[in-house]
Amino acid sequence: AQSVTQPDIHITVSEGASLELRCNYSYGATPYLFWYVQSPGQGLQLLLKYFSGDTLVQGIKGFEAEFKRSQSSFNLRKPSVHWSDAAEYFCAVGVSFGNEKLTFGTGTRLTIIP
Amino acid sequence: EPEVTQTPSHQVTQMGQEVILRCVPISNHLYFYWYRQILGQKVEFLVSFYNNEISEKSEIFDDQFSVERPDGSNFTLKIRSTKLEDSAMYFCASREIGVGTDTQYFGPGTRLTVL
Numbered sequence: 001a002q003s004v005t006q007p008d009i010h011i012t013v014s015e016g017a018s019l020e021l022r023c024n025y026s027y028g029a030t031p032y033l034f035w036y037v038q039s040p041g042q043g044l045q046l047l048l049k050y051f052s053g054d055t056l057v058q059g060i061k062g063f064e065a066e067f068k069r070s071q072s073s074f075n076l077r078k079p080s081v082h083w084s085d086a087a088e089y090f091c092a093v094g095v096s097f098g099n100e101k102l103t104f105g106t107g108t109r110l111t112i113i114p
Numbered sequence: 115e116p117e118v119t120q121t122p123s124h125q126v127t128q129m130g131q132e133v134i135l136r137c138v139p140i141s142n143h144l145y146f147y148w149y150r151q152i153l154g155q156k157v158e159f160l161v162s163f164y165n166n167e168i169s170e171k172s173e174i175f176d177d178q179f180s181v182e183r184p185d186g187s188n189f190t191l192k193i194r195s196t197k198l199e200d201s202a203m204y205f206c207a208s209r210e211i212g213v214g215t216d217t218q219y220f221g222p223g224t225r226l227t228v229l
Contacts, residue, residue, distance in 0.1 A: 032216055043205060043222035044157070051214060090157060094216065100145060100209065101170060102218060104157040 002027040002093045006105035014113050015083050021076040021108050023091030032094040033074040034102065035065055039087045047089075050074060061085070086112045116140045118221035120206050126227045127196055135191045135224045137206030145209035146189045147218060148181065150174070150202040157205065163189065196228045 003026045013019055025031055032051055036044040048059025055067040065076045074091060088109050092102040119138045127133050139146050148160040161171045163181055171179075180192045189208075193200055203225050207218040 034217070036220070044220040046217065046219065049215075049217055051216065092157075094218075100216075101147070101159040101162055101172075102149075102157075102207075103159070106156045 002031065002095060002103045004091050004093050004103055004105035006089075006091055006108050008108045009106070010109045010111065012111040012113060013081055016080050019076075019078045019081045019085070019110070021089050021091075021110070023074045023076065023105060024072050025074060025091070025093045026072065027093055027095065029095070033065075033067060034092040034094065035059065035063070035074075035076050036090045036092060036104075037061075037087045038090065038107075044090065047076070081110075081112055083112045083114070086110055118206055118208055118219055120204075120221035120224050122224060123222065124225045124227070126229065129198055129228055130195050133193050133196055133226065135193075135204050135206075135226070137189045137191070137221055138187050139189055139206065139208030140210070140219060141187070143208035143210055143219075145169075145211070146181075146183070147207040147209065148191045149205045149207065149220075151205065151223075152199075152202045160191075160204075193226075196226075198228050201226055201228045 005024045034049045035047040047063050048057050050057050050067045058064050063078050088107045090107045091105040094102050121136045146163045149157050151157045159172050161175045162169045178194045182190050203223045205223045206221040209218045
């Protein structure tokens with residue numbers, strides 16, 4: 001069965017600083033990988049996704065993520081964070097074929113300080 | 115842009131009561147899901163639904179839970195006799211499948227509080 005690990009429970013960065021959120025997955029074949037963002041009291045918004053092809057994927061709000069098969073990682077990055085980026089970020093993995101369910105990591109809470 | 119909608123946004127109920135959570139998936143999607151998120155925890159898969167039947171369910175989805183697509187637009191989750199531990203945010207999702215894409219889009223969630 002697939003699994004996702006987000007090793008950082010909480011990260012604090014200064015506004016304007018760069019950001020990297022870590023995600024490691026476990027799955028025997030090529031996964032589908034996703035990052036979702038959840039603002040307080042809100043639903044899950046899709047930031048970006050990886051299925052195949054270029055391992056560097058661009059998403060909304062200036063985010064990008066890089067799939068590294070050798071490291072089983074799909075880290076999320078942003079060169080310069082804004083106060084509005086404060087939220088909970090979830091990495092998720094889906095299987096290429098079959099039961100289609102998403103398995104989520106435990107999330108990383110991002111705090112932005114002025 | 116089409117989006118998944120859910121009603122109500124917040125439901126408060128007494129333990130032992132039945133609740134029905136409603137979702138309207140994106141209209142041309144064929145796969146539907148329910149997930150839940152207990153406060154402070156990760157999002158967990160409950161059930162997937164395709165072609166008017168359950169395609170997979172988790173251990174959480176016991177006999178107290180059921181899903182239905184009563185018409186061409188709504189997708190419901192029923193909890194027959196709620197327990198305190200059912201208190202959570204429940205998310206509906208619908209899935210877009212196409213060439214080069216396989217993505218689930220989530221609704222805003224229903225916060226269920228069982229007293």
